[in-house]
Amino acid sequence: MIKVENLTKRYAGQPAIQDLNFEVGQGEIMGFLGPNGAGKTTTMRILASFMPPTSGRASIAGFDVFEQSLQARAHLGYMPENVPLYSDMRVTEYLNYRAALKGVQHRRVAERVGDVKELCGLKEVEKKLIGTLSKGYRQRVGLADALLHEPDLLILDEPTIGLDPNQIRQVRELIKNLGRQHTILLSTHILPEVEMTCSRVIIIHKGRIEACDTPENLLGKIRQAGGVVLEARVGNDNGAEELKKISGVRDVITDREDDWKRFSLRVESGVDVREEVFRLATDRHWAVRELTQRRATLEDVFVELTHPDVV
Amino acid sequence: MRKFYTLLSREVRSYLHSPIAYIVLVFFLIVSGIDFYFQVSFMNQRQVQYTAQEAFFNSVFFWFAFVLIFPLITMRLFAEEFKLGTIEPLTTVPVRDWQVILSKFFGALIFYIILWIPTLLYFAVFLKITHQPAAHSAGAYCGSYLMLLLLGMFYVSIGCLTSVLTSNQIIAAVISFCAITLLFFLGLVQFILLDVSSATRDLLGYFSAIEHMGTFSRGVIDTRPIVLYVSMTIVMLTLTYQAFQSRKWRL
Numbered sequence: 115m116i117k118v119e120n121l122t123k124r125y126a127g128q129p130a131i132q133d134l135n136f137e138v139g140q141g142e143i144m145g146f147l148g149p150n151g152a153g154k155t156t157t158m159r160i161l162a163s164f165m166p167p168t169s170g171r172a173s174i175a176g177f178d179v180f181e182q183s184l185q186a187r188a189h190l191g192y193m194p195e196n197v198p199l200y201s202d203m204r205v206t207e208y209l210n211y212r213a214a215l216k217g218v219q220h221r222r223v224a225e226r227v228g229d230v231k232e233l234c235g236l237k238e239v240e241k242k243l244i245g246t247l248s249k250g251y252r253q254r255v256g257l258a259d260a261l262l263h264e265p266d267l268l269i270l271d272e273p274t275i276g277l278d279p280n281q282i283r284q285v286r287e288l289i290k291n292l293g294r295q296h297t298i299l300l301s302t303h304i305l306p307e308v309e310m311t312c313s314r315v316i317i318i319h320k321g322r323i324e325a326c327d328t329p330e331n332l333l334g335k336i337r338q339a340g341g342v343v344l345e346a347r348v349g350n351d352n353g354a355e356e357l358k359k360i361s362g363v364r365d366v367i368t369d370r371e372d373d374w375k376r377f378s379l380r381v382e383s384g385v386d387v388r389e390e391v392f393r394l395a396t397d398r399h400w401a402v403r404e405l406t407q408r409r410a411t412l413e414d415v416f417v418e419l420t421h422p423d424v425v
Numbered sequence: 426m427r428k429f430y431t432l433l434s435r436e437v438r439s440y441l442h443s444p445i446a447y448i449v450l451v452f453f454l455i456v457s458g459i460d461f462y463f464q465v466s467f468m469n470q471r472q473v474q475y476t477a478q479e480a481f482f483n484s485v486f487f488w489f490a491f492v493l494i495f496p497l498i499t500m501r502l503f504a505e506e507f508k509l510g511t512i513e514p515l516t517t518v519p520v521r522d523w524q525v526i527l528s529k530f531f532g533a534l535i536f537y538i539i540l541w542i543p544t545l546l547y548f549a550v551f552l553k554i555t556h557q558p559a560a561h562s563a564g565a566y567c568g569s570y571l572m573l574l575l576l577g578m579f580y581v582s583i584g585c586l587t588s589v590l591t592s593n594q595i596i597a598a599v600i601s602f603c604a605i606t607l608l609f610f611l612g613l614v615q616f617i618l619l620d621v622s623s624a625t626r627d628l629l630g631y632f633s634a635i636e637h638m639g640t641f642s643r644g645v646i647d648t649r650p651i652v653l654y655v656s657m658t659i660v661m662l663t664l665t666y667q668a669f670q671s672r673k674w675r676l
């Protein structure tokens with residue numbers, strides 16, 4: 115559905131993205147991750163034909179986004195970052211306007227606008243001026259707009275930013291359901307969201323793709339898969355030093371809670387050190403009130419790939 | 426065509442939603458009303474060689490209000506979309522760039538025409554009270570309003586161009602105000618600089634909006650200004666189109 119080849123974009127000589135290559139297949143939900151300024155929005159804007167790449171090619175549904183921009187745009191529902199909207203229009207009025215611009219057949223406009231309002235929960239604000247809407251509702255208007263013409267592909271630039279946890283959950287459900295009929299490319303900072311919704315993930319850093327895989331495979335690949343948390347009263351012992359001696363432990367971080375201490379152990383992948391930790395605790399007569407293994411999350415992958423010095 | 430109509434109706438409606446449109450409308454009605462009142466009372470006091478209609482369209486007041494309205498009605502056209510970022514959803518739907526530009530141009534032009542409609546009332550009132558027409562013939566009205574339309578097209582297209590160059594409405598307004606005023610004064614050069622050669626004065630005379638209005642308001646339809654303003658409008662809109670497309674240049 116999306117095909118990107120050697121895509122490069124420079125702003126005044128400064129590369130924003132360099133030699134991106136990826137494909138998104140029909141029906142996939144692709145997560146696009148990266149720190150601020152990594153080039154996510156630039157890539158999405160190029161795909162939406164908002165600006166051209168400096169070099170390289172990108173196509174949507176087989177149409178080049180630059181050469182055959184109109185056809186490419188017809189297959190695309192795009193929700194830009196921060197969702198710019200005309201504040202002097204009412205919600206229904208705006209959606210009608212957008213539907214006409216997107217070439218929705220005249221007799222189907224009312225039906226489509228009704229459908230997307232229903233889907234995005236905009237019924238209660240349909241007569242309000244967009245300028246008076248809260249951030250969450252504006253976000254939903256943007257999403258409704260992207261869905262109006264039933265596009266094959268949705269590109270959503272940070273669809274859940276600025277929403278409260280309930281709204282995030284709703285939007286996540288919505289995206290999951292949409293993924294049954296649409297191909298979706300979405301960017302976000304909220305990593306659990308990607309883990310729950312996306313079938314594949316691209317991690318982009320400083321304009322380059324660092325990883326492109328399913329969330330499960332990414333978790334398997336990183337150097338340290340999760341860790342162990344130990345909460346214990348260690349008396350006069352230097353707990354962190356003792357724990358570091360266990361083979362497989364890469365690093366220990368200590369948090370103090372009155373005389374209880376909380377140790378977070380970073381562990382090499384594939385090693386379970388809980389038994390060793392337990393043995394150490396009994397040998398040294400530490401009182402233990404918690405010993406748990408923490409599963410690696412996409413957050414760890416993200417941090418490892420985009421901030422290698424932290425690990 | 427349906428997309429163009431959709432864009433156009435959105436443009437016209439956005440004028441009706443904006444306070445600045447009403448401010449311009451009121452300001453314009455006050456100034457043109459005072460102008461008409463002054464011209465008529467002046468004619469009451471002494472013998473003149475021209476009609477009320479000619480006087481109205483050729484007075485200083487009229488030109489003052491005239492050059493001021495264009496920056497005000499065109500400054501927001503593109504600059505506001507750039508500022509608010511709404512240009513992004515607008516240019517990522519399957520709409521052609523020229524549809525966007527022409528819809529903005531005609532939207533502003535329609536608002537400009539709406540500004541002028543109440544002035545028809547002045548002449549109706551004049552006829553009602555004095556039992557005399559304000560002009561020699563219907564042709565004089567047609568000529569005046571035709572020239573208003575031609576000048577309007579040209580100046581609105583200048584406004585389009587300055588608005589597409591910046592995301593700051595004030596900058597757009599200042600540049601178009603300067604450009605329109607300069608063009609206007611170019612036509613005055615022939616009356617002021619008597620030492621320049623007659624060829625230069627004649628040449629500049631071709632650009633003189635005052636002269637054109639003088640001719641047209643007498644009911645004389647000269648094709649030369651029509652060609653000038655229509656072709657200049659096309660040039661300005663082409664430049665606007667190029668500037669709008671510049672975001673798509675591969676740099």
